[in-house]
Amino acid sequence: MKYKNFPMVPRVVFGRGSFSQLKEILMPKRRNAEAPFIFLVDDVFEDDKKMLSRIPLMFNDQIVFIPTEEEPKTDQVDVLVDRIKDSNSETPSGIIGIGGGTVMDLAKAVAIMLTSPGKAEDYQGWDLVKREAVYHVGIPTISGTGAEVSRTTVLTGPERKLGINSDFTPFDQVVLDPELTAGVPKDQWFYTGMDCFIHCIESLNGTYLNAFSQSYGEKAEELCKEVFYNGNLSEEESQDKLMMASWHGGMSIAYSQVGVAHAMSYGLSYVLGTKHGIGNCIVFDHLEEFYPEGVAIFKKMKEKYQIELPTGICANLTDEEFDTMINVSMGMDPLWENACGENWKEKITPEKLRSLYEKM
Ligand code: NAD
Numbered sequence: 001m002k003y004k005n006f007p008m009v010p011r012v013v014f015g016r017g018s019f020s021q022l023k024e025i026l027m028p029k030r031r032n033a034e035a036p037f038i039f040l041v042d043d044v045f046e047d048d049k050k051m052l053s054r055i056p057l058m059f060n061d062q063i064v065f066i067p068t069e070e071e072p073k074t075d076q077v078d079v080l081v082d083r084i085k086d087s088n089s090e091t092p093s094g095i096i097g098i099g100g101g102t103v104m105d106l107a108k109a110v111a112i113m114l115t116s117p118g119k120a121e122d123y124q125g126w127d128l129v130k131r132e133a134v135y136h137v138g139i140p141t142i143s144g145t146g147a148e149v150s151r152t153t154v155l156t157g158p159e160r161k162l163g164i165n166s167d168f169t170p171f172d173q174v175v176l177d178p179e180l181t182a183g184v185p186k187d188q189w190f191y192t193g194m195d196c197f198i199h200c201i202e203s204l205n206g207t208y209l210n211a212f213s214q215s216y217g218e219k220a221e222e223l224c225k226e227v228f229y230n231g232n233l234s235e236e237e238s239q240d241k242l243m244m245a246s247w248h249g250g251m252s253i254a255y256s257q258v259g260v261a262h263a264m265s266y267g268l269s270y271v272l273g274t275k276h277g278i279g280n281c282i283v284f285d286h287l288e289e290f291y292p293e294g295v296a297i298f299k300k301m302k303e304k305y306q307i308e309l310p311t312g313i314c315a316n317l318t319d320e321e322f323d324t325m326i327n328v329s330m331g332m333d334p335l336w337e338n339a340c341g342e343n344w345k346e347k348i349t350p351e352k353l354r355s356l357y358e359k360m
C-alpha cells in the first residue's frame with residue numbers, strides 16, 4: 001500500500017471582510033512593475049463597481065472577466081495563456097481567481113500552463129505536470145465545490161472531461177471571505193451547496209473511507225445540515241458555515257473519492273452539458289438504493305427551499321447518446337470502486353445505468 005502525500009493549501013485567510021486584505025497579501029509576491037497580477041473574475045461582477053474597486057490593481061495588472069454559462073475547457077485555458085503571454089513581457093507575478101468552481105479551476109489551470117509547455121489537454125490526468133505553476137490565489141464567491149482546496153482543476157478537453165491532478169495544482173493562497181457569497185441566487189446556492197453535501201455522502205459511504213476523510217466528511221456534513229436542514233441560522237452564520245463545509249468536504253474527498261452521483265453526473269455533463277452542481281442534484285435525487293439516508297435528507301432540503309429540478313432531460317436521447325453517457329460514466333472506475341467495492345461491475349451494468357438515466 002502506497003499512501004498519498006497530499007499537498008495542502010499553505011496559506012488561508014478566513015473572515016468576513018478579509019477580501020480587503022488582498023493588497024497586503026499580494027504585495028510581497030509582486031516581482032516588479034512588468035510582472036502583473038492577472039485577476040480572473042466571474043463576469044457576474046462585471047458591473048459591480050463596489051466589488052471591482054476592492055481589487056488592488058497596480059501597474060499593468062489586468063482584470064479578465066470570465067463567463068460561466070459553460071464549464072472550463074482546455075482550449076479556453078490555452079487562449080487565456082496565449083493572451084497573457086502576448087500582452088506581457090514578463091511572466092505574471094500571479095493569477096488570482098475570484099468566483100465559483102468555474103473561475104477557480106480556470107485560475108489554477110492558467111497558472112500551471114504559464115510555465116508548462118504545450119497545451120492544457122496534454123496535462124489532463126494524474127501527475128503529468130512537472131513544473132511549478134505561477135503563484136496562484138483562489139477567492140471563492142460561492143460555496144460548495146471544494147475547488148478552493150482540491151488538487152485538481154476539472155477541464156473539458158477535445159477527448160475527455162478530466163482534471164489536471166497534480167502537486168502544482170492547489171492554490172498557494174486562499175482567501176475565504178463569506179461576505180462575497182451574499183449575492184448568490186437561491187437555486188444556485190442550493191445546487192453548489194449540495195455538491196458539498198453529496199461529496200460528504202459519497203465519501204462517508206464509500207469503501208475508500210479512512211479516519212482522515214471521515215473526520216473532514218463528518219464535519220462538512222454536519223455543517224451542511226445546519227445550513228440546509230436544521231435552519232435557524234442568520235444569513236451571516238449560514239454563509240460562514242457553508243464556506244467551511246465546502247473546505248472540509250473538499251478535504252474529505254481529497255483522501256477518499258466521490259461516488260455514484262459524480263460518476264453519473266459526468267455522463268450528463270459530457271452529453272448534455274449539464275453543469276456540475278445541478279447535474280449532481282438531478283442524479284442524486286434518484287439514488288435511494290445507494291445512499292438511502294442521504295437521499296431522504298436531500299429530498300427534504302429540496303422541499304424546504306422549494307427547488308424544482310429539471311425532469312425528462314434524457315427523454316429524447318438516441319441509443320448512441322445513451323451509450324456515450326453510459327461509457328463516460330462507467331469509465332470513472334475509482335468512483336465506482338469507491339461506491340460499490342472492487343467487484344462493482346457485477347452490480348453496475350450498462351442496462352442498470354440506462355434504467356437510472358431514463359428516470360432523469
Ligand atoms: P460556477 O462557478 O459555474 O458558478 C455558478 C453560478 O453562480 C455562475 O452563474 C456564477 O456567475 C454565479 N455566482 C458565483 N458567485 C456569485 C456571487 N457571489 N453572486 C452572484 N452569482 C454568483 O459554479 P460552481 O458550482 O461553483 O462550480 C462548478 C464548477 O466547479 C464546474 O466546472 C466543476 O467541474 C468544478 N468543480 C471543481 C472541483 C475541483 O476540485 N476542482 C470540484 C467540484 C466542482
Ligand code: ZN
Pocket residue numbers: 145195196199262276280
Ligand atoms: Zn462535486
